[in-house]
Amino acid sequence: MDYSKFSKQELEEMLKIAQKELSKIGKRGISVDMSRGRPANDQFETVMPMLEDAAAYNYTLGGADARNYGGLGGIRQARELFGELLGLRAENVIVGDGSSLDLMYTAVAFAMQFGLRGETPWKDLNKVKFVCPAPGYDRHFAICEEFGIEMITVPMLEDGPDMDTVESLVEDDPSIKGIWCVPKYSNPTGIVYSDKVVERLATMKTAAKDFRIFWDNSYVIHGLYDNNDKLKNIFDVARKAGTFDRIYTFTSTSKITFAGAGVACMGASEENLVEFLKHLSIREICPNKVNQVMHVAFLKNVDNIKKIMAEHAKLLRPKFELVISRLTAEFAGDDFVKWTNPRGGYFISLDVRRCAKRIIELAKTVGVVFTPAGSTFPYHIDDGDSNIRIAPSVPSLEELSNAIDVLILAIKIARIELVLKKLYE
Amino acid sequence: MDYSKFSKQELEEMLKIAQKELSKIGKRGISVDMSRGRPANDQFETVMPMLEDAAAYNYTLGGADARNYGGLGGIRQARELFGELLGLRAENVIVGDGSSLDLMYTAVAFAMQFGLRGETPWKDLNKVKFVCPAPGYDRHFAICEEFGIEMITVPMLEDGPDMDTVESLVEDDPSIKGIWCVPKYSNPTGIVYSDKVVERLATMKTAAKDFRIFWDNSYVIHGLYDNNDKLKNIFDVARKAGTFDRIYTFTSTSKITFAGAGVACMGASEENLVEFLKHLSIREICPNKVNQVMHVAFLKNVDNIKKIMAEHAKLLRPKFELVISRLTAEFAGDDFVKWTNPRGGYFISLDVRRCAKRIIELAKTVGVVFTPAGSTFPYHIDDGDSNIRIAPSVPSLEELSNAIDVLILAIKIARIELVLKKLYE
Numbered sequence: 001m002d003y004s005k006f007s008k009q010e011l012e013e014m015l016k017i018a019q020k021e022l023s024k025i026g027k028r029g030i031s032v033d034m035s036r037g038r039p040a041n042d043q044f045e046t047v048m049p050m051l052e053d054a055a056a057y058n059y060t061l062g063g064a065d066a067r068n069y070g071g072l073g074g075i076r077q078a079r080e081l082f083g084e085l086l087g088l089r090a091e092n093v094i095v096g097d098g099s100s101l102d103l104m105y106t107a108v109a110f111a112m113q114f115g116l117r118g119e120t121p122w123k124d125l126n127k128v129k130f131v132c133p134a135p136g137y138d139r140h141f142a143i144c145e146e147f148g149i150e151m152i153t154v155p156m157l158e159d160g161p162d163m164d165t166v167e168s169l170v171e172d173d174p175s176i177k178g179i180w181c182v183p184k185y186s187n188p189t190g191i192v193y194s195d196k197v198v199e200r201l202a203t204m205k206t207a208a209k210d211f212r213i214f215w216d217n218s219y220v221i222h223g224l225y226d227n228n229d230k231l232k233n234i235f236d237v238a239r240k241a242g243t244f245d246r247i248y249t250f251t252s253t254s255k256i257t258f259a260g261a262g263v264a265c266m267g268a269s270e271e272n273l274v275e276f277l278k279h280l281s282i283r284e285i286c287p288n289k290v291n292q293v294m295h296v297a298f299l300k301n302v303d304n305i306k307k308i309m310a311e312h313a314k315l316l317r318p319k320f321e322l323v324i325s326r327l328t329a330e331f332a333g334d335d336f337v338k339w340t341n342p343r344g345g346y347f348i349s350l351d352v353r354r355c356a357k358r359i360i361e362l363a364k365t366v367g368v369v370f371t372p373a374g375s376t377f378p379y380h381i382d383d384g385d386s387n388i389r390i391a392p393s394v395p396s397l398e399e400l401s402n403a404i405d406v407l408i409l410a411i412k413i414a415r416i417e418l419v420l421k422k423l424y425e
Numbered sequence: 426m427d428y429s430k431f432s433k434q435e436l437e438e439m440l441k442i443a444q445k446e447l448s449k450i451g452k453r454g455i456s457v458d459m460s461r462g463r464p465a466n467d468q469f470e471t472v473m474p475m476l477e478d479a480a481a482y483n484y485t486l487g488g489a490d491a492r493n494y495g496g497l498g499g500i501r502q503a504r505e506l507f508g509e510l511l512g513l514r515a516e517n518v519i520v521g522d523g524s525s526l527d528l529m530y531t532a533v534a535f536a537m538q539f540g541l542r543g544e545t546p547w548k549d550l551n552k553v554k555f556v557c558p559a560p561g562y563d564r565h566f567a568i569c570e571e572f573g574i575e576m577i578t579v580p581m582l583e584d585g586p587d588m589d590t591v592e593s594l595v596e597d598d599p600s601i602k603g604i605w606c607v608p609k610y611s612n613p614t615g616i617v618y619s620d621k622v623v624e625r626l627a628t629m630k631t632a633a634k635d636f637r638i639f640w641d642n643s644y645v646i647h648g649l650y651d652n653n654d655k656l657k658n659i660f661d662v663a664r665k666a667g668t669f670d671r672i673y674t675f676t677s678t679s680k681i682t683f684a685g686a687g688v689a690c691m692g693a694s695e696e697n698l699v700e701f702l703k704h705l706s707i708r709e710i711c712p713n714k715v716n717q718v719m720h721v722a723f724l725k726n727v728d729n730i731k732k733i734m735a736e737h738a739k740l741l742r743p744k745f746e747l748v749i750s751r752l753t754a755e756f757a758g759d760d761f762v763k764w765t766n767p768r769g770g771y772f773i774s775l776d777v778r779r780c781a782k783r784i785i786e787l788a789k790t791v792g793v794v795f796t797p798a799g800s801t802f803p804y805h806i807d808d809g810d811s812n813i814r815i816a817p818s819v820p821s822l823e824e825l826s827n828a829i830d831v832l833i834l835a836i837k838i839a840r841i842e843l844v845l846k847k848l849y850e
Contacts, residue, residue: 261715290686
């Protein structure tokens with residue numbers, strides 16, 4: 001829709017109608033939270049059998065009782081299972097408590113405080129920088145902010161970060177110590193890194209010896225469709241290139257079993273894990289291995305996890321498709337409104353130029369909450385004020401339908417306001 | 426026994442006999458680990474009903490699903506239960522994953538990196554020191570070592586740390602930022618801090634505004650006898666004295682339910698918790714609340730926990746009593762060998778002047794493992810080479826009996842060696 005072809009009066013009339021419609025919807029008393037990538041509660045029902053059998057599992061593993069202290073890196077069986085999921089040997093995996101974010105934060109905290117593999121602790125350097133492909137995951141950026149790590153925003157493209165920019169940055173600047181990546185069903189754009197991008201990340205020259213790729217593979221098996229997309233195994237490339245030490249990978253079962261109450265893991269070279277565990281051993285004696293036994297007994301293997309994820313996809317797919325189909329019906333061919341059509345993960349990324357903040361604000365007035373504008377960018381700075389992250393997983397289809405009504409109206413209102421401002425102020 | 430009254434020849438004869446006996450025991454092929462305060466595996470059977478009912482618990486609490494993200498400070502019911510246990514309101518308690526050590530480490534890490542309540546981050550100070558009553562808990566000292574915090578050893582007396590020394594230290598030196606305390610059934614001496622010591626700790630003048638008492642109440646309800654000892658509520662004293670902000674307390678269910686797979690908590694002023702959670706929110710979204718629901722449903726209240734602990738005490742008490750009675754039979758009235766007779770906790774503390782290292786070494790040669798000598802002191806420096814921490818919980822009574830045979834012989838051998846060396850070298 002090209003609003004600029006309308007007269008001021010026409011625009012004001014259209015604005016009034018849209019505002020009236022919005023306030024009418026507001027009277028439905030809706031309350032829909034689409035701000036975070038949370039599972040819907042009905043997804044958890046598919047996992048309750050894990051708890052039903054909880055007392056019957058075998059907690060004695062290779063002579064050790066999983067109910068007792070010990071085993072800082074997690075139980076062997078869990079390391080094997082995550083290894084299978086991530087394409088790593090069990091030796092390259094440690095399994096912790098529920099939060100992969102904790103493991104990522106902790107990896108940064110250890111590097112800050114103690115340094116990595118004999119290099120200077122980051123806290124003792126004048127400047128530490130991370131490359132942050134954006135739009136990206138706000139909690140990654142929050143870790144950088146917390147530790148005073150300078151973020152360099154790099155555009156996220158259809159096949160991953162803009163590698164020309166990434167390569168030239170990390171080759172020249174030894175203060176760049178890391179990059180955040182959600183390589184599969186990226187948060188929020190849903191893209192999967194291409195083989196070429198994976199290869200370039202694994203093989204690029206880095207000025208910093210202690211450069212780390214934070215390979216947050218949160219959505220490793222979280223496809224919405226049967227033919228799950230394939231991500232090239234970065235560790236295979238890195239092993240050949242001699243850069244295995246460069247990569248830390250992470251994932252968890254937060255969106256497979258229970259959110260925050262699952263099991264999380266970190267994958268890395270054995271030398272990196274030895275160093276990580278040395279520091280971790282000061283912080284804790286061992287993770288919750290009872291939970292690990294429960295998970296391994298219930299999840300069994302990757303084929304079985306796929307079956308569970310197919311159940312989740314059955315619940316999630318209609319929600320994604322509802323949003324996409326409504327946006328398509330309303331805005332297809334409209335250059336002003338762009339959205340992603342992800343094949344997995346938890347987000348739809350919407351771009352509405354120079355209107356994101358206003359749209360989110362308008363939606364909020366009638367009870368529909370999106371992630372705050374700017375959240376998907378370092379320092380919350382979205383130069384184009386365009387990106388809105390939609391998390392359609394939690395609401396019911398009915399709630400979602402209401403929320404999309406609101407979203408569409410909010411987009412219209414914000415755009416008309418923008419044109420009125422531009423042309424007539 | 427006064428070995429100095431024997432002739433060299435007599436001593437050498439006695440030494441030979443003891444050595445022969447020790448090697449005879451060694452041939453039994455025993456393997457007993459008394460190095461750590463771990464529950465015995467049979468204790469966990471008393472807790473299995475928690476898992477039997479796991480699927481039946483109500484995971485929907487006040488509208489929120491505990492199986493989903495959210496609630497960084499833990500579920501209300503868990504905060505109430507720990508509040509009851511620690512003598513605190515729920516508002517002064519946050520509940521995390523299984524490890525209280527993690528919470529203690531994290532409290533130190535946040536102070537190092539970010540500072541406390543507006544004070545300078547500890548990493549930016551020339552020197553940070555902690556007061557370390559010793560013998561004490563090796564993992565507390567390890568946290569200090571990890572962060573380069575200088576440890577000042579202060580004697581642990583019958584009623585707690587030597588408060589005259591503590592007071593004069595912390596009053597004068599603003600670089601002293603904390604003190605480690607296990608106030609009830611102290612690790613390893615088993616003593617309970619007297620009311621007077623608790624009062625003095627809560628009310629003493631500290632030069633540092635950001636001084637913190639790390640009140641590690643690990644054994645808050647871990648009595649071996651029916652009449653559980655009473656520890657004065659330090660928060661009550663502190664509230665009156667206006668020093669509530671000074672205290673961080675910690676405990677966990679590692680020795681109530683499952684070790685490392687229980688639930689841990691931190692208690693502090695609301696302002697301190699707000700600050701702690703602000704930083705924690707960058708590290709994780711929430712703890713394992715499924716585990717918290719299971720724990721609250723199973724543990725119910727403090728009266729019920731007491732019943733569970735009475736079951737544990739039934740299993741543990743005979744082990745403690747066996748060690749004590751054997752040591753008494755062998756060394757009663759002997760000034761050279763001293764041991765504690767704890768009424769709770771997980772340790773017996775043994776002092777054998779100038780022989781600890783040698784005794785532990787001798788025991789190890791025949792398969793009996795104690796905590797390494799010096800571990801109960803900062804920097805592993807036990808000036809008197811005297812303290813041995815005995816953790817009698819894990820072995821069976823039969824294994825324990827063998828281990829005490831070994832211990833008694835090792836003491837004899839080490840002492841005779843010492844006298845021979847002193848008199849005849």
